[in-house]
Amino acid sequence: MTQAQPIKIAILAMGGEGGGVLADWIVDLGEHNGYYAQTTSVPGVAQRTGATIYYVELFARDETEARAPILALMPLPGDVDVVLASELMEAGRAVQRGLVTPERTTLVASTHRVYSIAEKTAMGDGRVDDRALIAHAGQAAKRFVRFDMAQAAEASGSVISAVLFGALAGTGVLPFSRRQFEETIERGGVGVKPSLRAFDLGHARAGADEAADGAKDEARNQPQDKAQQRAPAPRDPAVARLLERVRTELPVEVQSFAVEGVRRLIDYQDPDYAALYLDRLAKLRGKVADAPEILLRETARHLALWMSYEDTIRVADLKTRASRFERVRGEVRAQADQLLAINEFMHPRIEEICETLPAGIGRWLARPHAVHRLVERHTKAGRVIKTSSLRGYLMLHAVARLRGMRRRTLRYELETARIEAWLQQIVQSAQHNPALAVEVAQCQRLVKGYSDTHARGLANYQTLMGAVVHAGARLAPATLRELRDAALADEHGHKLRAALARHALA
Structure with missing residues (x-):
């Protein structure tokens, strides 16, 4: 006679994503429906606010058996039935640890990314290839259910844990009905309505044909139709003239990069500065006879990046934009009636101060003398500026307004x-x-x-x-x-x- 085995579930989630709540829901689901249930967790302290592995085991109750089962405390490689990952890199980590196997494991993961510290701090493009992650995970798992659960959570006003719970129900790998899953959320009594909305979205997506999901992933990586890429005609005559120059002076293969460069430099400075960008490209093309398209394309791309260098004016401008305040409020999920404090840790060197001044004054201040030493002494400690306060905002806003004199600095x-x-x-x-x-x-x-x-x-x-x-x-x-x-x-x-x-x- 084959001995009964527990259902083994590993949950990989980052801080604030409700991984603990998800584990508790699964335990509650099992206990209310005739199963022994146990959950443990091992918190992480590295990478993106610390990823935690939650482990749940469910074992069917046998009324004829007097002894309670002894359940494991941690998942073992090659011995997990279901892996739930709140983010694509966490799915990759589960595969790397051997928790996902093609003979046994159903992998349910969100395809959105929260970049790791190593990815963010790389001098070049340190991002891991999402397509490679998806391909490896698909090969490693018996069944791979994936979609953007962060987007689903945002649409439902809930968190990823509720979407994952719905996706878990939609896979049908656990011996419980959809109603039993929903009753678990209702018993929690907190955020029931948005959690049920998120559960419904997750359930619907997990139940869809995975081949269709794969087709969507592929389509997402394909370039859009040219008609979709065509932007509306600009209203500003100066901007219209710049775009006309791009169309008439540059090869078709370079134009999309140059248009982005023009857009970036208008935002950074003004149309005249964007015109200087096109002048430089035209001068290069005139000096390099029969320049290959890849050379013009790479120069157009990197010239725009260099001309929009990050000086103190640019940093102050970006930190005081309304879109940034809205983004931060959205990231922390602050309600309309909640106060939000934003502290900026500023540590400008004496060089940044000199370079923000008009060229003559800046060169004078950069030389070693008493005024230089006095200013440098005040830059050692750094400052914390609260841009959510009127004083802090006006201080950085005043620096951002120096954009008009940038070309004299x-x-x-x-x-x-x-x-x-x-x-x-x-x-x-x-x-x-x-x-x-x-x-x-x-x-x-x-x-x-x-x-x-x-x-x-x-x-x-x-x-x-x-x-x-x-x-x-x-x-x-x-x-x-x-x-x-x-x-x-x-x-x-x-x-x-x-x-x-x-x-x-x-």
Whole structure:
């Protein structure tokens, strides 16, 4: 006779997503319907506010058996029936730990992402490929149910745990009816209506054909129809002229990047600044005969990023926008009648202060003298500015209003010289090796961020450009790509210096 086995369920959730509530619901569901139930949890303290593994075991009661079963405290690799993951990376972690197996495990996961610290702090694009995660999870699981549960939770005014509970019911892997699941939520007595709405959405999506879900995932990654991408004609004549220049002066394959560049620089400064962007692209195209489209495209992309560098004016502007306050309120789910305090931790260096001033005054203040030392002394401790208060908001708003004088500041003068030198290097490289010029254009990826982050990235960039000038025409595109990847992998430059030594370019 085969011995009865418990139903084993692992829940992987991050802080604030209701993983504990979900585990309690499953325990309550089992206990009210003839099962022994036990839940344990192991909290995590790393990554995104700490991910926790909740483990639930359900064992059918046997009235003829006097002894209660001994249930396990933790999931074992290869011995889990159901895995519930509140986010796609958590599903990947479950697969990595061996909790998901193709012979046994039903995996239910949300496809939205909350990026890890390592992904956010990478100098380059540190994001894990979502499609690779989905493919690996699909291969590892017996059945893989997936959709954007964060969106479903938002639409229902609830949390992901309720959507996951509905998806679990929709899979039919547990021996309970939908009504029994709903009664569990009702017994909780807290947030019943929104939880039931979220449960219903999760149940409906999990019950849908998974092939249709896969088709939707594929369609989501495909480019939209050109008619859908076509934006309405701008009302501002100056903006209309800029877009007309893009259409007439640049190849079709480059135009979408240039349009985004124009949009970004108008938001950053004004239409005249966006016109300077197009002037620089036109000048480059005139100097590089028969420039390959990839070179123009990469230059258009990275030139827009460089010209919208993050100075103190830009940082203050972004921190005081109404859209930011709305986003923060939405992220913390603050109600309309609730007060929200936002503290900004500001630590401007003496360099940022000098560079925000008109060029002449900034250069004077940057020199070592009594005033320089006095200002520098006041930058050591840093400041906390509450932008949700009138005083803090007006302080940063006043800095943001300096946008009108940005093109007279020391920072603008410095960045203009760097941009022009970068464009000139692209032209020189393109004359003997267009592929190398593309790699030079992409080296702009190193120049990003604000304050110390910007300083370290700029130092790596300047080291790399020194190697490009030193090597000249003998530098292979693949070598420059390797050097750039080394610089992006280590913001302090240790890997870059090692790579330069390896190629005799130190």
